[in-house]
Amino acid sequence: FNNILVISDNAYLCRKLENILTEKLSPEQRVNFSISPFSDINDFNESIKSEVMILDLKKEIDINFIIEHYDLVLSIHCKQFFPNILVQKIKCINIHPGYNPINRGWYPQVFSIQNNLPVGATIHEIDEELDHGPIIDRDFVKKESYDTSGSLYDKILEKEIDLFNKNIDSILNNTYKTILPENEGNLFLKKDFNKLCKIDLKEETTAGKFIDKLRALSHKNFKNAYYIDPENGEKIFISLTFKRQND
Numbered sequence: 641f642n643n644i645l646v647i648s649d650n651a652y653l654c655r656k657l658e659n660i661l662t663e664k665l666s667p668e669q670r671v672n673f674s675i676s677p678f679s680d681i682n683d684f685n686e687s688i689k690s691e692v693m694i695l696d697l698k699k700e701i702d703i704n705f706i707i708e709h710y711d712l713v714l715s716i717h718c719k720q721f722f723p724n725i726l727v728q729k730i731k732c733i734n735i736h737p738g739y740n741p742i743n744r745g746w747y748p749q750v751f752s753i754q755n756n757l758p759v760g761a762t763i764h765e766i767d768e769e770l771d772h773g774p775i776i777d778r779d780f781v782k783k784e785s786y787d788t789s790g791s792l793y794d795k796i797l798e799k800e801i802d803l804f805n806k807n808i809d810s811i812l813n814n815t816y817k818t819i820l821p822e823n824e825g826n827l828f829l830k831k832d833f834n835k836l837c838k839i840d841l842k843e844e845t846t847a848g849k850f851i852d853k854l855r856a857l858s859h860k861n862f863k864n865a866y867y868i869d870p871e872n873g874e875k876i877f878i879s880l881t882f883k884r885q886n887d
């Protein structure tokens with residue numbers, strides 16, 4: 641592949657992967673970076689050295705622009721759905737913060753904690769369905785009983801960078817091999833996350849399950865899990881922190 645387009649909505653990962661990618665390019669290869677219209681371009685301008693374009697995958701003109709100018713698209717946490725025409729015409733490869741097909745879809749580490757599923761990272765070809773195409777490489781990360789969404793997410797990002805490092809040569813040279821996902825696995829969506837966030841004060845459960853739910857929803861400063869204050873109907877947000885014996 642000679643004309644490579646990165647499309648992303650995650651400035652941190654883009655910065656990390658830009659360094660790896662630009663070092664690996666041969667003189668004939670060039671890479672351009674783009675983000676979605678809803679992403680903050682200032683974040684990207686501060687994070688990466690390359691110039692950043694805004695591309696809207698809902699617009700035919702932008703899709704045609706990609707098809708005309710590139711032969712490989714790398715999706716690095718791009719929040720736009722890749723239209724069928726794009727994935728049929730050009731090789732599109734995604735890096736996903738979950739282990740396919742176990743954790744397809746939104747916020748994999750959240751559903752991995754909530755549903756007691758293994759988690760990891762995957763590099764795969766994009767097909768017509770979400771986080772579904774042939775797998776180039778994948779690996780698990782270790783999940784501890786005291787991991788929160790935030791701590792587990794950080795481990796997954798590191799695993800994504802490792803996998804990218806390990807596979808980028810074969811991707812750029814188009815010499816990689818793929819395996820097909822074993823089955824359809826699990827697919828969680830944003831609406832499943834929103835539903836999970838509401839805590840029903842009358843629900844009965846075990847202490848273990850309740851801790852799992854709260855840690856699945858504890859992620860840095862995000863306001864995720866909440867209950868409705870019975871007195872005044874206000875949303876009250878909850879998150880957990882863990883300390884180990886020797887911390």
Ligand code: 0FX
Pocket residue numbers: 649650716717718719720735736737745746747748749789793857858859862863864
């Ligand atoms: O870029 P990203 O890390 O990843 C998301 C999806 O999880 C992933 O499956 C998809 N391939 C990619 C394109 O988009 O998303 P983020 O930076 O918005 O969120 C990072 C983490 O932060 C998320 O895993 C959970 C946490 N978070 C985020 C938001 C916005 C929360 O806990 N609450 C929130 O409201």
